[in-house]
Amino acid sequence: MSALSIGLSSLLTSQRLLALTGQNIANANTPGYHRQVAELAPRVAGSAIGLGVELKGITRAVDRLLDDAILRNRFAESGASTTLTGLQQLEAYVAPGEGSLHDALEKFFNEVERLTGQPDNLTQRRLVLAAADTLANRINSTADNLKDIRSALALEAQSHLEQVNDLAKQIARLNQQIHGSAALGDNPIGLLDQRDQVLSQLADVIDVRTIPQGFGEVNVFAAGTPLVLGSSAVTLEARTTDQRISLHVAGAQQTLDITGGKLGGVLSLHNTILPGVRGQFDDLARGLIRQFDQIHATGVGLEGPLQALTSQRTVGNTGWALDDAGLKFPPTAGEVSVTITHLATGARSMQRINVDLETQSLADVAAALSAIPHLQAVVDAQAGSLNLVAAQGFGFDFTGNFSTQPDSQAITGTAAATFTGRYGGTANDTLEFRVIGSGTVGVTPGLALEVRDGAGAILRTLDIGQGYEAGTSLPDVLGVRLKLTAGTLNAGDTFELDVSADPDTAGLLPALGLNSFFTGDDAGGLRVRSDLLAHPERFALSVSGQPGDGTNLTRLLDLRTQPVLKGLTFRQSIEAMIGDVGSQTQNAAARQAAYETLGLELERQRQSISGVDPNEELMRLVQYQRGYQLSARFIAAVNQMLDELFQII
Numbered sequence: 001m002s003a004l005s006i007g008l009s010s011l012l013t014s015q016r017l018l019a020l021t022g023q024n025i026a027n028a029n030t031p032g033y034h035r036q037v038a039e040l041a042p043r044v045a046g047s048a049i050g051l052g053v054e055l056k057g058i059t060r061a062v063d064r065l066l067d068d069a070i071l072r073n074r075f076a077e078s079g080a081s082t083t084l085t086g087l088q089q090l091e092a093y094v095a096p097g098e099g100s101l102h103d104a105l106e107k108f109f110n111e112v113e114r115l116t117g118q119p120d121n122l123t124q125r126r127l128v129l130a131a132a133d134t135l136a137n138r139i140n141s142t143a144d145n146l147k148d149i150r151s152a153l154a155l156e157a158q159s160h161l162e163q164v165n166d167l168a169k170q171i172a173r174l175n176q177q178i179h180g181s182a183a184l185g186d187n188p189i190g191l192l193d194q195r196d197q198v199l200s201q202l203a204d205v206i207d208v209r210t211i212p213q214g215f216g217e218v219n220v221f222a223a224g225t226p227l228v229l230g231s232s233a234v235t236l237e238a239r240t241t242d243q244r245i246s247l248h249v250a251g252a253q254q255t256l257d258i259t260g261g262k263l264g265g266v267l268s269l270h271n272t273i274l275p276g277v278r279g280q281f282d283d284l285a286r287g288l289i290r291q292f293d294q295i296h297a298t299g300v301g302l303e304g305p306l307q308a309l310t311s312q313r314t315v316g317n318t319g320w321a322l323d324d325a326g327l328k329f330p331p332t333a334g335e336v337s338v339t340i341t342h343l344a345t346g347a348r349s350m351q352r353i354n355v356d357l358e359t360q361s362l363a364d365v366a367a368a369l370s371a372i373p374h375l376q377a378v379v380d381a382q383a384g385s386l387n388l389v390a391a392q393g394f395g396f397d398f399t400g401n402f403s404t405q406p407d408s409q410a411i412t413g414t415a416a417a418t419f420t421g422r423y424g425g426t427a428n429d430t431l432e433f434r435v436i437g438s439g440t441v442g443v444t445p446g447l448a449l450e451v452r453d454g455a456g457a458i459l460r461t462l463d464i465g466q467g468y469e470a471g472t473s474l475p476d477v478l479g480v481r482l483k484l485t486a487g488t489l490n491a492g493d494t495f496e497l498d499v500s501a502d503p504d505t506a507g508l509l510p511a512l513g514l515n516s517f518f519t520g521d522d523a524g525g526l527r528v529r530s531d532l533l534a535h536p537e538r539f540a541l542s543v544s545g546q547p548g549d550g551t552n553l554t555r556l557l558d559l560r561t562q563p564v565l566k567g568l569t570f571r572q573s574i575e576a577m578i579g580d581v582g583s584q585t586q587n588a589a590a591r592q593a594a595y596e597t598l599g600l601e602l603e604r605q606r607q608s609i610s611g612v613d614p615n616e617e618l619m620r621l622v623q624y625q626r627g628y629q630l631s632a633r634f635i636a637a638v639n640q641m642l643d644e645l646f647q648i649i
Helices: 002-026 064-094 101-115 122-183 189-205 261-297 362-370 508-512 530-534 551-558 570-610 614-648
Strands: 036-043 052-060 208-212 218-222 225-229 236-241 244-249 308-310 334-342 348-355 375-380 385-390 394-397 417-421 429-436 448-452 458-463 480-484 494-499
Touching: 002 036, 002 052, 002 614, 052 189, 064 122, 064 189, 064 208, 064 261, 064 570, 101 122, 101 551, 101 570, 122 189, 122 218, 122 225, 122 236, 122 244, 122 261, 122 530, 189 208, 189 218, 189 261, 244 261, 261 508, 261 551, 261 570, 334 508, 348 362, 348 494, 362 375, 362 385, 385 394
Parallel strands: none
Antiparallel strands: 036 052, 208 218, 218 225, 236 244, 308 385, 334 348, 334 394, 375 385, 417 480, 429 448, 429 494, 448 458
């Protein structure tokens, strides 16, 4: 009977091997399927001949180290691919070309250059303002696009997070089933393949690590935090703080540092890459605002000095010190020069107010401005703004134009002094004019005026005695021209003139948005003042107030080539931003290509070990079929032998 038993064991084993081969062939294209391998062993029971063959078990053809490498590469490639897609979308928004930000900036400066030939031309002024409005709109639209991308990424992150939680629960359930099957002595090969497939899907979304446990279970970790422990899965949740998305285990405070998978790529784009680009756009917008507003605020339009003005930028509390008031363009300690003009006569007086950030509030600034004759400053506490109003018949500006006459109380003689011109010095100063000798202007020999700067250095000595024609301008001192009427002057008489090279050394005017060119304080809110677009005559291109004066226009045009943003011009800043996005895109593309190449090689190696080769399986099929046939013939031979033996008996 042992011979029949041997044949039967061989026959049954061959049947199971044929079925196993069919299983492999049937799943040759099934994702995640590992080729199944039979473990055969001789049946023994102390006999030298033995009892045939037995199927000890069926295992999966697995290289655990290789599968772990594939898992790691999968989440790395998925994260790089997600980042690359986002960067390519971003690159399309900032790329140079017709209608781009780069193009809008160049067109604006081209229009400014055309206006320099005729600063009072209203048509060309409109073209400049329209070009500036296009530039602002281009910055706005790009900022809006970045905002829309971030909003979409936030939704995508939530979707990926829900997928992670669902896949973690699936793995936990499969762990439980695998454990139960293994504990009963069954072979849960199919469940193991299912779990590996779910793990692969999970690695596509988040960076994971696995640690094998007893009874076929695996623990799964994400960013070093347990995601699945045996048959239990934790739930992850997203929180948004300061517009940044962070991931946490539900109810825990510790942040998970997710760097791989689609979720890692989305978080990188949302939390780091896009805010970095938006920050560059905001820096550009704020640079434009600071520079343009500083220039525009210190000029006047074709209508001349202002009669009323309201600040465009507000403070959080009008009673707080300026450095705590929430200004987006914080001023510095310095001074502001205010020129008051009598509209009927053109006579001017210039006074300065000091700005101290630590001790002065907006209300204090208003009080200092109101102390200037013919000017009233009123704070709107509810709006957080400052309103300036000139007295009837007067106007004000921040051009820094000096007073046309000194204080007459400082002169004991009968001659009167009048100042004209434009100060050409490099720093704010106070010029002192001291009379040398006594006598009659234009008559007394040796009568002179000694001009000193604020440090006491003599700048020039002016001859006002015999030979000088009263009422005519004397040689200028740093652009300041003086003329004296006929009359007397006494030795030691002095009078002073405050002069300003920079009317706003504190940066208070752009900080508050007084006579600004733009409104808003970042890329999303940047706008050209609507009243300027409607009234181009208010475009403050002049300093002197004369129609042909384009001093501020020249200063605007100079911004084309001046390094104003971290040592870069506006154009260079845009090009650097575009280059930075392009560089990040190239790096992401290189990483994605490298991971893809590695993934293909790892998959090739996995297929060589775990994959099903139909040709090899067909060879095994023929082998097992022949084994089955031989077993059947063996049994038939044994049966024939027994029949003959029984006939003899």
